[in-house]
Structure formats: C-alpha cells, structure tokens
Amino acid sequence: MSPYVLALLLFSLGLGTTMTFASSHWLLAWIGLEINTLAIIPLMAQNHHPRAVEATTKYFLIQATAAAVLLFAGTTNAWLTGQWEIQQDAHPLPVAIITLALALKLGLAPLHSWVPEVFQGLDLTTGLVLATWQKLAPLALLLQIHPPNSYLLILLGLTSTLIGGWGGLNQTQLRKILAYSSTAQLGWMVLVLQFSPSLTTLAVSVYVTTTAATFLTLKLAKATSINMLAISWAKAPALVALTPLVLLSLAGLPPMTGFMPKWLILQELSKQGLAPTATLAALTALLSLYYYLRITYTMTLTMFPNNLSGTPPWRLRTHKTTLPLACLAITTISLLPLTPAAVALVAL
Amino acid sequence: MDNNSCESSRLKCLFLSWPASPSARLLTSVLPHHQLLLPPLSPLTIPCRTKIQRDYRRPGQPIENKYPLNFNFSKGIEGIKKHFTLMKDEFFGRWVGPEGKPLIEHILEQNLVIWKFRGPESLEQWTVSSDQEIGGQSEAHLKMGRNDNTCFLHGKLSSTIPRDGETRYSGYCNMRSKTPKASFDRKKHYDWSSFNTLHLRVRGDGRPWMINIATETYFSHQKDDIYNYFLYTRGGPYWQEVKIPFSKFFLSHRGRIQDSQHPIWLDKVNTIGFTLGDKADGHFQLEVDFVAVSKDYAHTEEFAYEMYERNPKRERIE
Numbered sequence: 001m002s003p004y005v006l007a008l009l010l011f012s013l014g015l016g017t018t019m020t021f022a023s024s025h026w027l028l029a030w031i032g033l034e035i036n037t038l039a040i041i042p043l044m045a046q047n048h049h050p051r052a053v054e055a056t057t058k059y060f061l062i063q064a065t066a067a068a069v070l071l072f073a074g075t076t077n078a079w080l081t082g083q084w085e086i087q088q089d090a091h092p093l094p095v096a097i098i099t100l101a102l103a104l105k106l107g108l109a110p111l112h113s114w115v116p117e118v119f120q121g122l123d124l125t126t127g128l129v130l131a132t133w134q135k136l137a138p139l140a141l142l143l144q145i146h147p148p149n150s151y152l153l154i155l156l157g158l159t160s161t162l163i164g165g166w167g168g169l170n171q172t173q174l175r176k177i178l179a180y181s182s183t184a185q186l187g188w189m190v191l192v193l194q195f196s197p198s199l200t201t202l203a204v205s206v207y208v209t210t211t212a213a214t215f216l217t218l219k220l221a222k223a224t225s226i227n228m229l230a231i232s233w234a235k236a237p238a239l240v241a242l243t244p245l246v247l248l249s250l251a252g253l254p255p256m257t258g259f260m261p262k263w264l265i266l267q268e269l270s271k272q273g274l275a276p277t278a279t280l281a282a283l284t285a286l287l288s289l290y291y292y293l294r295i296t297y298t299m300t301l302t303m304f305p306n307n308l309s310g311t312p313p314w315r316l317r318t319h320k321t322t323l324p325l326a327c328l329a330i331t332t333i334s335l336l337p338l339t340p341a342a343v344a345l346v347a348l
Numbered sequence: 349m350d351n352n353s354c355e356s357s358r359l360k361c362l363f364l365s366w367p368a369s370p371s372a373r374l375l376t377s378v379l380p381h382h383q384l385l386l387p388p389l390s391p392l393t394i395p396c397r398t399k400i401q402r403d404y405r406r407p408g409q410p411i412e413n414k415y416p417l418n419f420n421f422s423k424g425i426e427g428i429k430k431h432f433t434l435m436k437d438e439f440f441g442r443w444v445g446p447e448g449k450p451l452i453e454h455i456l457e458q459n460l461v462i463w464k465f466r467g468p469e470s471l472e473q474w475t476v477s478s479d480q481e482i483g484g485q486s487e488a489h490l491k492m493g494r495n496d497n498t499c500f501l502h503g504k505l506s507s508t509i510p511r512d513g514e515t516r517y518s519g520y521c522n523m524r525s526k527t528p529k530a531s532f533d534r535k536k537h538y539d540w541s542s543f544n545t546l547h548l549r550v551r552g553d554g555r556p557w558m559i560n561i562a563t564e565t566y567f568s569h570q571k572d573d574i575y576n577y578f579l580y581t582r583g584g585p586y587w588q589e590v591k592i593p594f595s596k597f598f599l600s601h602r603g604r605i606q607d608s609q610h611p612i613w614l615d616k617v618n619t620i621g622f623t624l625g626d627k628a629d630g631h632f633q634l635e636v637d638f639v640a641v642s643k644d645y646a647h648t649e650e651f652a653y654e655m656y657e658r659n660p661k662r663e664r665i666e
Contacts, residue, residue, distance in 0.1 A: 049610045050573070054566035120615070170446040172454055173541070173615065227455045227542050231645075298455055305456075 001046050012039035013133060020137035025084045026074030030067060033105070033137055037063040040134065044126050055121025059130075062114045066104040073097035086144050095147055099156075105138040108156045108190060109163035112183045116167070119179035124224075127175055128215035131182050132208045139189065139204055143197045153194055158280055160187025165287025172226045174218055177291055181250065182211065184288045191281060192265045195272050198346040203261035205346075210250040210258050213328035217243050220320060226295060230304040242329055244296040249332045251289040257335040260342065408481060434531035447539065457542060457643075462620075463525065464638040465499040468492055478503065478521040483510025488521035493635050498551075502633040505624060519629065524560070524621030537564055540594075540614035545644045548590045549637035552581020557634065558623045561597060564616035572602045575612045579622065587637065595649045607658060611651040 012035055020032030037060065045056040077094035078084045100111070107115040119127050147153055164184025168177045189203045218224070220239060221232040233240045249256030254263075262285065269278035335342070405411065441448030463473065471490055478486040488503035507519030528536040546559070557579040565571055575597035582588050594614060599606045620639065624632055 047610075048608065049613070050565060050567075050570055051613050057566065170442055172446045172451075172539070225541050226451075227457075230455050294451065298451075302455070 001042075005042070009039050009043055012036075013043075013129070015039075017133065017137045017140075021140050024086055026071075026077070026086060027084065029086060029141055030071045030074065033063075033067050033070070036134060036137055037067065040126075040129065043129065044122055047123070049121075051121040052123075055118045058114050058121075059118045062118075063105060066101045069101040069104070070098055073101060086141065090145065095145055096152060098145055099142070099147055099152055102138045102142050103156050103190075106135055106142075106186050107179075107183055108186055109159040109183055112160065112163060112167075115183055116171075116176040116179040119175040120173055122175070124175070124215055124219040127178065128212060128219075131178065131211050131215065135182075135186065136204070136208075139200070142190070142193060143200060147194060150194055153190055154274070154277060157187045157189075157191030157193075158277065158284070160184060160190065161281055161284040162187075162287075165284045165290075168291045169287065171291070174224055174226065174229075174295070177295070178211070178214065178218075181288060181292075184284070185211070185250075187284075188262065188265055188281065191277070192268050196268050198343075199261065199264050199268055202342055202346045203265065206257055206261045209328055210246065210332045213246045213325060213332045214250055216325040216328065217246060220322065220325060221299075226298050229295065229299040230302065232299060233303060240300050242333075244300050245333045246329055247292040247296050251292040252285055253289070255336050256333050257331065260336055260339050264339075264343065431531045431533075438531060454542065459547070459640055459642040460540075460543065461638050461640040462538065463636075465492065465497065465636065467496055471499060473526050474499070474523055475526060476501065476521070476523050479510075479518045482515055482518065483512055484508065484518040484520075486519055486521050488523070490523060498635045498637045500633065500635050501622070502631070504629075504631050505626075506629050507627055519627060520623060520625035521632070522560075522621055522623045523634075525619045527618045535564075535618075537616040537618060538614075540617055540641050543614065543641040543643045544594055544647055545642045546590075546592045546594060547640040547642045548579070548592075549587055550579070550581060550590060551585075551587050551635040551637075552579075552583060553633050554581055554583030555624060555628070555632055556580050556626050558625070559592065559597075560619075560621040560623055561612060561617060562619045562621075563613060564618055570601075574600055576600050576605075581634065591642070591644070593644065593647050593649065593652075595647070596652045598653060609651075609653050609655060 016032045016035030016037075016039060018032070019035065020029050023029040023032060041056055041060055044059060045053050073094040074084070076097070077090045080091040080094065081088070104111040119130065122130065161184050164180045164182070164187055167183070168180030171177045171180065185203075185207045189200045189207065192199045192203070217239060218229075221229060221236060223229045223232060245256060249258035252258045252262035262282075266278045266282060269275070269281070437448070445451045446454060463470065465471070471492065474490060476488050476490045478484065478488040480486065485506040485508050486504060488501065490499060490501050492498070493500040501521075501523050503521055505519050505521060507517075509515055509518045528538065530536045546561075548559075559577050559579050560574045561576075562574050565573055577592050577597045579590060579592075594612055597612045599609050599612075622634065622636075624634075
C-alpha cells in the first residue's frame with residue numbers, strides 16, 4: 001500500500017475514535033464510528049485474498065448494521081426526549097437499542113458470530129487493530145449511557161464470558177482463539193459497567209495491553225495455528241519463555257497484571273450483592289484459561305521433536321521490531337503491585 | 349435448415365415465455381414450465397450455498413422433483429439413523445478434541461491420509477464426469493482396482509466437438525471428490541492448514557493430468573474458483589509417489605488462469621479432483637492408491653508465483 005494512503009487510513013482511524021470520545025451529540029458519535037469502520041476496511045482488504053475480502057465484507061455489513069441501528073436509536077431518543085445529548089437522561093427503549101447496537105459492534109455474545117470468521121480472514125497486525133483500537137469507541141459510548149435495566153448488561157456480560165470460553169475450546173486456529181478470547185474479556189468489562197465505570201476503563205486498558213502483547217508474540221513467531229507454535233522453541237527461546245506469562249495474564253491469573261481487573265470486578269460484583277453472577281463469571285474464566293493453557297502447553301511445556309529443517313537458526317537475534325512487544329510484555333506481567341495506583345488513576 | 353428452425357424456436361421461447369424479473373428467471377430454471385402459471389411477485393428462498401451442498405447434478409439433467417413426496421418408511425428410518433449417528437459423533441468428538449481428534453495428534457501430525465481406496469464404499473465419495481454432459485463422446489468409469497486396494501479410473505477420451513453451434517473444444521474427463529457432509533447434509537470442510545504438501549501414490553499411463561482443489565468461497569461469482577496444478581504421470585508398471593507443495597497451486601476460474609494470483613488457503617478445502625484434457629484421443633487410465641497431505645518442514649516457499657505490475661504506466665516521451 002502506498003505510504004500516503006496508509007498514513008491517511010491510520011489518521012482516519014485515530015480521528016474516528018477521537019471524535020467518538022470527544023462527542024456529546026449522538027450524530028457526531030455515529031460519524032466517528034462510521035469513519036472508523038470505513039478507515040479500517042481498506043486495511044483489512046489490502047492483500048486482496050478472497051478470505052480477506054470475505055472478512056472485510058462481513059465486518060462492513062455488521063458494523064454498518066450496528067451503526068444504522070445506533071443512529072436510529074439516537075434519532076428515536078431525540079424524538080422522545082427532545083435532545084441529542086449522550087450524557088443526558090434518555091428514554092429507556094432507545095437506550096436498550098443502543099446497548100444492543102454497541103454489543104453488535106463489539107462482538108458481545110449473543111451477537112458474536114461474526115468475530116471468529118472475521119479474525120480468521122485477517123493477518124495478525126490488522127487483527128490486532130480490530131481487537132484493540134476498534135473496541136475503544138463503542139466502549140466509550142457504552143460508558144456514557146445509563147442503562148435503566150441492569151439485567152441486559154449483566155446478561156450480555158455473562159453470555160459473552162460463557163460463549164467466549166466455550167467457543168474457543170475446540171479451536172486450533174489461533175486467530176479464532178483470540179477472537180473468542182476478545183468476546184470473553186469484553187464480557188467482563190460489560191459486567192461491571194453499570195456499577196463502576198472506572199473498573200471498566202481499567203479492564204479495557206489491561207485488556208488492550210495483554211491482547212496486544214499476545215498478538216505481537218504470535219506475529220513474531222509467525223504462527224496462525226497451534227501446531228505452528230510447537231516449533232518456535234528453536235526459533236525464539238526467550239519468546240517461548242515469556243509467552244506463558246503473557247497468556248496467563250490474559251487469563252487473569254495472579255501475580256500477573258491481568259488478575260487486577262478480574263479481582264476488582266469480582267469484588268465490586270460481590271459488594272453489589274451479585275454473588276452468583278460473580279461466581280459464574282469466575283467459573284467461566286476457567287474455560288478461557290483452558291485454551292490459554294493449551295497454547296502454553298504446546299509452545300513452552302512440550303518440546304516438539306523437530307531436529308531436521310526446523311533446526312535452530314544460526315542467529316537468534318531477529319531483525320524485526322521487538323521493542324513494542326518487550327514493553328507490552330513487561331506491562332502485562334509485572335504491574336499487579338500497582339493496583340492501588342491504577343484504581344486511583346481511573347477513579348478520577 | 350436445422351439451425352434456422354432451432355434458432356426460430358429459441359427466439360419463440362425467448363419472447364413468449366421469458367419471465368421478466370431475475371427471481372422469476374431463477375424459478376423457471378428450477379421448476380418445469382407447466383408448473384409456473386404466474387410469475388412470483390417476491391424472490392423465493394434459496395438454500396444457502398455455503399451451508400448446504402446438494403449432490404452433483406449433470407448440467408442438462410432435470411432437478412430431482414421432491415414433490416409429491418414419495419413416502420418410504422425404510423428410507424426415512426435409514427436417514428434418521430444416519431444423521432443422528434453423525435450428530436452423536438460430532439457431539440462426542442468435541443470431548444475428545446478439536447476435529448474429533450486429541451490435541452496431541454493435531455500438534456504432532458505430519459502426514460494424514462485423506463482418501464484411501466480400500467473397498468467399494470470408498471468409490472461413493474467420488475464423482476466421475478466427462479464431456480458427455482455437454483454432448484461430447486468421451487467416456488469415464490471408476491471401479492476398484494486389483495485386490496480392492498486402489499481405485500481405477502479408465503475410459504476413452506474423444507475430442508470430437510459436439511454440434512450445438514457454441515462449443516468450440518471438447519475432450520475431458522474428471523474425477524472429483526464429494527464435499528464432506530456433517531449431520532443433516534450440512535457442509536463440512538477439510539482443514540489442511542497444518543500441512544503444506546499434497547502426497548499422492550498413483551500409477552498413470554504417461555498422460556498429463558491436472559489436480560484441482562476447490563475451497564469454500566463467499567461470493568457467488570467465486571464458486572467456480574479452482575486451484576490447479578499438473579500431475580505428470582510416468583506410465584509403466586511402477587507406482588509413482590507425487591508430492592506437490594500447495595504453494596505451487598495456481599488459481600483458475602472456469603478453466604481460465606487468473607491474472608491476479610494468490611496462494612491457496614487450506615483451512616476450508618471442499619473437494620479435490622483429477623482432470624484429463626490433453627487433446628489426445630484414445631484410452632486412458634489412472635490408478636490411485638491414496639491421496640494424503642503432509643507437512644514438509646524443508647519447504648518454506650509461501651507462494652511460487654510473483655505478481656508483477658500489470659499495465660505499467662508508460663513514460664511519456666516528449
């Protein structure tokens with residue numbers, strides 16, 4: 001792709017998300033979401049492979065539908081309440097429709113079917129952008145609306161964690177596993193949204209860090225399937241040693257950073273008197289943990305018997321850029337002791 | 349004279365009974381004419397191509413008329429048993445691991461035999477066709493080889509062009525595997541993404557065959573996209589083990605090689621086929637022992653064909 005076009009598209013991606021963050025009018029928020037969608041479409045379809053084009057088409061149809069429903073709900077809200085402000089009190093029906101539209105945009109269960117197929121058709125870099133940057137704008141809108149009915153968000157959250165865990169169990173394609181993982185993590189964020197939006201913000205930031213670290217790891221290992229990870233012990237031993245920690249952080253195990261949001265969310269849910277919800281969420285995290293452990297098992301805990309052409313390369317130092325991965329991996333593994341500081345930061 | 353009457357009858361059909369809307373045209377291609385008294389107002393539902401795969405229907409043959417339903421108890425019970433058994437296997441297979449195999453197999457597998465011909469029931473997974481569908485005179489037959497250990501495709505190629513006024517070439521025979529089906533006739537795909545080479549054991553007659561692999565597509569205009577590569581058989585009494593990396597397969601659409609090429613994605617493969625169309629009339633035979641896929645770690649090529657800039661801008665000379 002021409003560097004000018006690439007710069008334009010990346011700038012548009014940033015612009016779209018920033019517009020949605022900064023807007024207080026539903027129309028402007030919708031414009032930001034649409035700019036985001038349109039900017040990422042050429043990035044997804046840039047290699048012209050039929051599967052990439054299929055993923056792009058599916059993504060476009062889903063996002064356009066969600067944006068149209070959002071616009072419709074915003075308009076209905078303006079009609080019923082007489083104002084377009086996002087943060088003002090809104091009529092409950094449009095708010096419910098907006099919640100569902102944003103759930104479709106994010107890929108929350110039960111509106112998650114598009115996520116694995118779309119991720120499978122993309123390369124890992126574009127998948128990374130889709131899994132991290134594209135989630136920010138809809139989450140920003142979700143944080144600002146005040147849903148009157150608490151059951152919808154809890155239902156979306158629990159279903160997402162459940163289906164995100166179950167769906168990823170029998171996958172061997174890594175991109176599909178990460179797609180289901182993204183659904184599960186978003187479920188956690190949405191569970192606590194109405195009780196403590198600052199915890200959702202914290203969960204989003206930790207999710208972005210851990211998911212980005214995972215995607216960059218897979219990109220460095222050039223692996224798209226579980227068995228491709230099996231031979232990476234010979235190619236990048238340090239990465240193979242670090243990846244289990246990154247994946248266990250994504251799973252939410254202490255003492256990694258990923259434990260922070262899960263712990264605080266469970267605490268908040270218990271404080272709100274939702275102990276069964278908290279228990280169910282914690283149990284569904286075990287399902288996700290199973291497939292993260294499976295990847296860890298294949299990559300690190302077993303030594304593939306390749307002693308032929310998968311031989312160790314004569315130089316282990318790679319020419320690829322590893323600085324972002326290094327920073328993200330450190331952030332993913334070691335920030336748990338800073339929990340009080342993080343809570344104070346997001347509570348502002 | 350013959351041509352004129354054909355032409356006039358065709359024109360008559362065109363003007364008198366050609367329906368207007370695309371959905372009605374689709375309907376008339378499916379239902380016989382006398383059943384269609386009035387064209388429908390709205391498009392009718394068509395089974396989703398990506399989920400359901402009907403059995404191969406030769407072009408020109410009428411669509412199997414399911415209505416009125418022929419009520420056959422034994423067939424019905426057989427069908428119920430078959431589909432529920434498949435569903436049960438799928439359900440319990442998930443407890444074993446991905447694709448019904450333990451994960452350790454997925455991690456360690458380097459060779460996987462997909463088709464091996466060890467009994468007459470293995471022939472039911474294959475469809476044989478030739479240019480008789482378009483009016484040609486080639487013949488192709490598939491039977492079990494010696495000792496029921498191989499499959500034997502044989503026949504006679506004839507490049508006599510059918511006299512229908514529009515066909516210009518003829519003389520081909522093809523053997524194609526059927527799309528794998530899950531319970532209730534849902535489409536299933538082969539996932540060969542762990543492998544990078546096609547491994548065959550064949551015994552041919554020295555003729556050049558072509559291997560066609562068809563993957564799952566999304567858009568309807570891609571449904572005839574096939575990835576091809578050549579299979580040069582040696583002939584003679586000795587078996588030939590052929591290993592073709594998947595990076596060598598090139599894309600063609602309805603027989604025409606495409607300008608814009610891309611490597612084949614192996615996570616949703618539908619069918620594999622062998623075609624003979626070497627413009628040499630006469631008998632042919634191909635014996636296949638097995639068709640397998642394997643992972644060759646020494647083969648690191650991603651795609652064998654470079655894409656060059658087509659229609660480069662010419663510099664203006666002033």
